[in-house]
Amino acid sequence: MSFSLELTEEHQELRDWLHGFAQKEIRPAAAEWDEREETPWPIISEAAKVGLYGFETLATFWADETGLSLPIANEELFWGDGGIGMAIFGTTLAVAGIFSAGTPDQLAEWVPQCYGDVDEPQVAAFCSSEPEAGSDVAAMRTRAVYDEATDEWVLNGQKAWATNGGIANVHVVQAVVDPELGPRGQAAFVVPPGTPGLSAPSKIRKHGLRASHTADVFLDDVRVPGRCLLGGKEKLDERLARAREGGKSSSQAMRTFELSRPTVGSQAIGIARAAYEHALEYATQRETFGRPIIDNQGIAFTLADMRTEIDAARMLVWRAAWMGRNEIPFTAGEGSMSKLKAGRVATWTTERAIQILGGSGYTREYPVERMHRDAKIYDIFEGTEQIQQLVVARAISGRHIP
Numbered sequence: 108m109s110f111s112l113e114l115t116e117e118h119q120e121l122r123d124w125l126h127g128f129a130q131k132e133i134r135p136a137a138a139e140w141d142e143r144e145e146t147p148w149p150i151i152s153e154a155a156k157v158g159l160y161g162f163e164t165l166a167t168f169w170a171d172e173t174g175l176s177l178p179i180a181n182e183e184l185f186w187g188d189g190g191i192g193m194a195i196f197g198t199t200l201a202v203a204g205i206f207s208a209g210t211p212d213q214l215a216e217w218v219p220q221c222y223g224d225v226d227e228p229q230v231a232a233f234c235s236s237e238p239e240a241g242s243d244v245a246a247m248r249t250r251a252v253y254d255e256a257t258d259e260w261v262l263n264g265q266k267a268w269a270t271n272g273g274i275a276n277v278h279v280v281q282a283v284v285d286p287e288l289g290p291r292g293q294a295a296f297v298v299p300p301g302t303p304g305l306s307a308p309s310k311i312r313k314h315g316l317r318a319s320h321t322a323d324v325f326l327d328d329v330r331v332p333g334r335c336l337l338g339g340k341e342k343l344d345e346r347l348a349r350a351r352e353g354g355k356s357s358s359q360a361m362r363t364f365e366l367s368r369p370t371v372g373s374q375a376i377g378i379a380r381a382a383y384e385h386a387l388e389y390a391t392q393r394e395t396f397g398r399p400i401i402d403n404q405g406i407a408f409t410l411a412d413m414r415t416e417i418d419a420a421r422m423l424v425w426r427a428a429w430m431g432r433n434e435i436p437f438t439a440g441e442g443s444m445s446k447l448k449a450g451r452v453a454t455w456t457t458e459r460a461i462q463i464l465g466g467s468g469y470t471r472e473y474p475v476e477r478m479h480r481d482a483k484i485y486d487i488f489e490g491t492e493q494i495q496q497l498v499v500a501r502a503i504s505g506r507h508i509p
């Protein structure tokens with residue numbers, strides 16, 4: 108097949124559909140939910156009604172062999188608004204956790220419960236980070252101990268900054284099963300709805316993405332049935348035995364992140380593009396010294412750089428999404444590269460957008476200050492800027508850079 112960067116008709120339809128939803132349902136509500144700092148359930152419901160929120164939709168995106176459906180969809184939603192976008196798409200991280208570790212039976216049982224149904228949509232949470240273990244996944248303390256008598260796993264610990272933590276129907280929790288093995292001694296568990304011992308008493312107040320719920324999750328003697336261990340006990344025992352013999356296997360949390368990094372990058376690009384478009388329009392309308400500010404090279408060149416950076420980041424994201432979907436190994440850390448670039452571009456572009464809007468840009472009368480607040484998280488979650496650099500540096504050097 109000849110090489111082409113042209114979007115297929117299906118991709119264009121998908122983009123236009125999501126753009127329409129973002130424009131009609133998300134944009135007009137963005138400032139309100141940012142101020143309220145609450146999960147926008149009516150918009151999640153609307154997304155479920157139109158078939159945008161649900162496991163069937165995600166399965167359709169995932170079935171696309173080009174890998175582009177997910178980044179296209181995310182870019183459009185987050186172009187609408189970062190906080191609401193995350194309220195709608197945050198569930199996907201938990202679903203990715205189930206996908207990357209679960210058996211087909213577990214997928215069939217838990218993924219639909221992550222989303223609920225049209226009448227009663229639900230959200231899901233992926234809980235890996237802890238107060239002392241964000242970047243340093245090996246420092247994880249949450250323990251899972253097997254109770255052979257009852258065929259249950261008992262979870263104890265504290266998870267930090269979990270998107271949808273406590274309000275989720277399904278929590279996917281990463282825990283240590285063998286402390287001797289570091290990250291290779293970890294496993295993922297589904298905590299079913301209403302399980303006693305799981306609590307998230309307070310929501311964390313944030314700089315941005317304020318329509319997306321974030322909370323610490325406490326696990327106090329949380330008992331889950333044996334079938335909630337993702338991948339099953341037999342596979343876990345085999346994996347642990349291999350790790351004890353010194354065999355190589357990456358941690359499950361890392362696999363989940365690798366899978367989702369290009370998608371997260373596309374969210375950052377959506378926010379960056381929105382800010383760039385606002386700045387471009389403003390620059391053609393705002394006049395100083397008797398001419399539109401875009402007629403100054405200082406402004407026009409900044410806009411040219413913004414557009415260039417956004418397009419470059421998108422290319423990296425699409426490449427990584429295509430590679431991930433087609434199981435082409437990230438030999439140069441391409442997944443991390445895409446997220447690193449997209450996060451930086453979003454933070455820089457939204458800051459420049461404020462600059463182009465001047466005083467107006469700094470006020471809540473215009474959306475670019477919110478976009479700047481929303482963009483910053485893309486340098487931090489799903490692996491900070493420095494952790495992405497570390498992944499790329501290790502991949503290109505073949506050295507275990509500490």
Ligand SMILES: Cc1cc2nc3c(=O)[nH]c(=O)nc-3n(C[C@H](O)[C@H](O)[C@H](O)COP(=O)(O)OP(=O)(O)OC[C@H]3O[C@@H](n4cnc5c(N)ncnc54)[C@H](O)[C@@H]3O)c2cc1C
Nearest residue numbers: 233234235236241242243268269270487488489490491493
């Ligand atoms: C809004 C929000 C939502 C989130 N959602 C989730 C979620 O759903 N699930 C989840 O599990 N987690 C979630 N997180 C957690 C997030 O993934 C972590 O905050 C992130 O991984 C960074 O960890 P940390 O905060 O502990 O920073 P730290 O690891 O303490 O890092 C602090 C600084 O030190 C730098 N640093 C650390 N180690 C190195 C090194 N070796 N070399 C160079 N620099 C280094 C980092 O880059 C960073 O700049 C969320 C966080 C936020 C704020």
